[in-house]
Amino acid sequence: MRLDRGLDSPFVPVPNTPLVARTGSRRTSAKLVAKRIGWTLCSLISFASLVVPEARAAVTTAGSLSLLWATEISRAPERATTQQLEATFVAELEADLSPSCRFRAIARARFDEPDRIEPGRPDELAVRSTLSRRWAFGDRGEAELLEAYLACASGNSFLTLGKQQVVWGQADGLKVLDVVNPQSFRLFVTDELAESRIPLWTANLEINLGRSTLQLLWIPDRTYHQFASDGAVFAFSSPRFRPDYALRHLVGANNVQVESPVRPSGTLATDFGFRVSTFLGGWDLSLNGLRHHDAVPIFQRTFVAAVPDLRESPNAVGGLEARTALDLGVRLRPRYQQVDLLGATFSNAFGEWTVRGELAWTFDRLRAIADPGDPDGLAEADEIAGVVGVDWYGARSTLWSLQLFHQRSGSLDSASTARARIPDDNDVAQGPLDAFDLQALPFQPGSSTTLTGLYRRTFDGERHVLRLLWAHDRGDGDGWIQLRGRWSASQRLDLLLTADLFYGPEDGLFGQFDSRDRLRLGVSTSW
């Protein structure tokens, strides 16, 4: 075991469907106020991190500046293009307001010149709440208040109020119970998980009950997963995750309408959660419960017989100039469903080994099915997901780790959960109704199994770290390998080298990025 500054597994299976959002933007006074508050906070934190002495007792500051260059790895050298040339500045501030109260804030500014990771200005209206949005400087720059919370202790209770990350579960990178905070997939899963997790405005109360701890969460922040937009390096293209892609191919691009999702509103639409954790006979155990909104939307599908219906819709995506031969359209209406989750975790150490795992049961989750007769293309079923992991610490300065993840939906018709594929011209040629065969419609599979491996070795008193990650989806036969090395040139200067390799069929979670293999070089300084 050793310090690795985040060199742990960031791989995450994406269980559902990313959002394709297109909305217009309209500023309100509330947004302007939020923007000003955010800017002020970011500026103060940045200023303090640069000018306040580090060792001042009541106020602690820190900062880092990093430069990153990433290129696609291609067999044809002429195709090797720059994916990312990014400068990132992070400022941290922590102030002891009283012996029992502390304020902590982190702000980040980023500038990416090729603008291929998030082309244009990120449109966040559909996925982020007003107070959680980023602020753009043109197309290439952005700033964000990552965390800002007040942490106060009183007796056996501890209240953390503000923008924060809450991490549940025992798995590395695999999201079974780590679902409290949504995630940004701008770099798919190649980014470090703590950096891609989107902090939420949360009230987090922890009560110490002797051997156990009770945690209560209230999350009024309605912010969800953020996926790379069309045209971005890591934009999803698999029909399983992009129902609009498959349907556009099937009925023509102009006959697919994707409406803007409406983020839930109202007090009842906020998320609540609890966790009871205890330490019993050497075992770390926890019981978790969460009523929350899935961070990825489901798409209600409606077949529309006449194209003019689509033409009249104000939210239609794309032009509707040409009438297709099919005279058939599809309307996709994304919405965030509220689900209840109950889960548990465990971990223990046995000599050189540690064993850990987690299990989550989600009740009545809607999933896309491939039944053309179904009115909305969705079916409700319970879902169970679990992960078991073992770590071996037997070799000095080395960690070996293996994890097995499995997810299964109950009571879904097996015929409607056959494996998806990208429709071809033959599907269209068969005619309007025949075209919608079971194999052509997008859906999520009823089960999936993922195996992950991790090797990590440190050198020279943890100055240098080497990490090899591997994630393999057994169902699709696709996967991802990441080799990462960090070399500490001095106390304040680190060099980073990362290679990401994807393999497998193009409709798989990892395989869809088979042509996006990348090499990253970075340099980072901190103070």
Next chain:
Amino acid sequence: MFTRSRISRKQDPSAPAMRNPTPAGSLGRFQARERKVDWVWGRQTRLLGLSRPCLGILGLCFIGSLAPVLAPASVAELGAGSAATRSLPTDAELNGRAIAVAMNQRNEGRFKSQRVEMTLRSARGKSRQQVAMIFRSTSDDSRKSVLFYQRPAEVRGTGFLTYDYHDPTREDDQWLYLPSLRRTRRVAAADRGDWFMGTDLTYEEIKKDGKFELEDSNWHRQQDSEVDGHSCYLVEASVKSPQLAKELGHYSARIWVDRESLFPRRIEYRDQQGRRLRTVHTSRLERIDGVWTALVIEVTHHAGNTSTLFEMSEVDYQTELGDATFSQSQLRRGRP
């Protein structure tokens, strides 16, 4: 693979847990005090049918009056496990194990918090500094400690929590919190011979804080000598098995134990061929709130040509630390 010997990794089960800070003195005086504790709370007194407080007061009065006479007998009992009726050894007759037991029973205070500044020097001569706060609490069944890194920025927020149980059949528990992951990770206690956070001390040494697992080694007393002008017992600890040696990272250790404080002033770890692997030198030792405390420790790693300097400050034995300080929740939140 899960059936490692647990007993070998623990402290001497016969050693009672130290609940209250008591001023440390010479080995003889210290062991006399231990003898009193055994007598007052031992099985024999309970057989008299009197309440514990009454027996305690009576016992203390009786033993107190005999303390000067019984002191050498206590040493013999601790060292060889013999009956109190055995002939009394002199200082010269103390064996290695007796000194190790005394060292382990050295008063360390019920609670302790301190700031540690570490200067790590690499083989190429480059140095870097780290600052951490360490909190420790000793109870009847365990010694709990937690460490929070404060500087530099790259390790800030990192926490390490450990439960070191007195029960020899119970394996220690350890957790590591990495702020970059925002997650607490359970780590194997068998990692005790590995370097702690890149320093030249091992997890075992950080956890034990100048004490040792008695059952790991055979203890032999050597010719007394001096360190920095201080009179010391010299003890050689030979690790009992190659498996343990591999786990600990050394085959033997020569320990210079300060006669007055019972603190190891110098430790030399050696390999199978007797070559020096590391030297731990306590160059500044002071008595704070009645507890002997190392304030400067230099660790030289001869094989790796690296070194680490530990400088302790803000040492506090008075502030009470609750159980919540040593919880996983606190580990996530950072220093209390």
